[in-house]
Amino acid sequence: MAMKFPYLVLAFAGVVTVSGARLPVLAQAPMALTPAVYPVSSSTQVEVVFAEAMARAEAGDLSGAIQGFTWVLDQAPHLLEARFNRGLARDLLGDKPGAIADYTQVLRADAQHVEAYVNRGAAYSDLQRYRQAVIDFMKALELNPHNDFAYNNLGNALLALGNTQEAIAAYSQAITVEPTNATAYFNRANVYFMEQNLTQAIADFDRAIEQNPLYVQAYNNRGLAKEGQGNLRGALADWERSLQLDPDNPYAYTNRGLMHQRNGDTRSAIADLQQAAQLFRQQQDASRYQQTLTILSTLQTP
Numbered sequence: 073m074a075m076k077f078p079y080l081v082l083a084f085a086g087v088v089t090v091s092g093a094r095l096p097v098l099a100q101a102p103m104a105l106t107p108a109v110y111p112v113s114s115s116t117q118v119e120v121v122f123a124e125a126m127a128r129a130e131a132g133d134l135s136g137a138i139q140g141f142t143w144v145l146d147q148a149p150h151l152l153e154a155r156f157n158r159g160l161a162r163d164l165l166g167d168k169p170g171a172i173a174d175y176t177q178v179l180r181a182d183a184q185h186v187e188a189y190v191n192r193g194a195a196y197s198d199l200q201r202y203r204q205a206v207i208d209f210m211k212a213l214e215l216n217p218h219n220d221f222a223y224n225n226l227g228n229a230l231l232a233l234g235n236t237q238e239a240i241a242a243y244s245q246a247i248t249v250e251p252t253n254a255t256a257y258f259n260r261a262n263v264y265f266m267e268q269n270l271t272q273a274i275a276d277f278d279r280a281i282e283q284n285p286l287y288v289q290a291y292n293n294r295g296l297a298k299e300g301q302g303n304l305r306g307a308l309a310d311w312e313r314s315l316q317l318d319p320d321n322p323y324a325y326t327n328r329g330l331m332h333q334r335n336g337d338t339r340s341a342i343a344d345l346q347q348a349a350q351l352f353r354q355q356q357d358a359s360r361y362q363q364t365l366t367i368l369s370t371l372q373t374p
Contacts, residue, residue, distance in 0.1 A: 118148050126157065134161040152178050156188060168195045186216045190225060197229050205229040220250040227259055239263055254283035258290050265297055273297045288318045295327060304331065322351035326364065333371065342371050 125140025141158035144151060159174030175192035178185050193208030209226035212219055227242035240263055246256035261276030277294035281287050295310030308331070314324040329344030345368050352361035 115147060118144055118151070122151070122154055125154070129157060129161055134165050137161045138165075150181065152181055152185070156185070156191075159188075160191060163191065163195055168199050171195045184215055186212045186219060186222075189215070190219065190222050193222075193229070194225055197225065197232070200232070202229045202232045206233070218249050220246040220253050220256065223249060224253070224256050224259060227256075231263060236263060236267065252283050254280045254287060254290070257283065258287065258293075261290075261297075262293060265293065265300075268300070270297045270300045274301075286317055288314050288321060291317070292321065292324050292327065295324075299327075299331060304335075307331065320351055320354075322348040322355065322357075322360070322364075325351065326360075330367075333367075338371055342368065345371070 121140050122144050125137045125144065128134075128140060129137035138158055138161045141154045141161065144154040145158065148154070155174050156178050159171045159178065162168075162174065163171035172192055172195050175188045175195070178188040179192070182188075189208045189212035193205040193212065196202070196205035196208065206226060206229045209222045209229060212222040213226070216222070223242050223246035227239040227246065230242055231239035240260055243256045243260035243263070246253050247260070250256070257276045257280040261273045261280065264270075264273035264276060274294055274297045277290050277297065280290040281294070284290070291310045291314040295307040295314070298304075298310060299307035308328065311324040311328045314321055318324075325344045325348035329341045329348060332338075332341035332344060345364055349361055349364040349368065352364060
């Protein structure tokens with residue numbers, strides 16, 4: 073079994089406003105698994121250690137998994153599943169260069185390995201090497217035109233390069249390939265939101281929520297779009313739903329607090345923003361913690 077790297081999710085998970093600037097947040101979907109060919113080896117010990125490494129990876133012990141995969145590769149350098157999964161474990165631990173090195177070795181041995189192209193492209197995106205990411209996603213789609221993960225990641229990379237319409241086209245293609253892909257609807261909605269096409273943004277957020285009624289970020293961002301249309305009651309309802317699903321969501325508190333601020337309800341604004349600041353601090357998001365404190369200091373100044 074090989075672990076499959078999740079597609080990146082471009083998200084306006086929340087917005088902190090400083091001098092009118094809206095700051096997008098990147099989020100990532102939970103790790104998914106996909107079946108793959110078990111490595112064939114004459115060494116029973118190699119198979120045992122590989123299975124143990126996989127079990128460690130699935131249990132979240134990525135460092136232990138890397139040690140196991142490395143031992144396997146020392147004994148059997150040509151076992152691609154061990155190299156692929158070591159790359160994924162490195163990737164999830166933040167070792168993007170190490171992950172790229174492993175994915176590249178996989179592709180040198182098997183130029184048809186679609187997942188290695190998708191994962192390497194995602195790692196390039198994490199390093200802001202978006203042009204290389206686009207090349208990898210395009211190669212993956214050349215090999216498998218029905219890979220909605222690749223289309224979604226391609227859209228993210230294109231958007232980072234400023235190619236907004238091409239990004240929308242990529243997300244749309246992901247939806248065509250997989251009409252239940254809530255993430256693609258969500259990402260396309262965010263692009264429409266950036267373009268101030270709020271009606272279309274809300275329509276796509278609606279579709280994302282239809283596919284995933286627990287989509288916290290979709291409720292939060294749909295609230296932003298509704299607020300932009302002047303539907304304050306609808307915006308508040310979405311942020312309330314977001315907080316019901318995730319009480320530790322600082323973005324919904326931030327957005328609701330900023331609405332209270334604009335409506336002149338300073339006491340409610342301060343309460344929400346204090347809660348947001350506490351959560352940002354707990355989540356070690358220093359930048360947004362400081363931004364929220366800046367807003368609070370303005371509100372609390374007589």
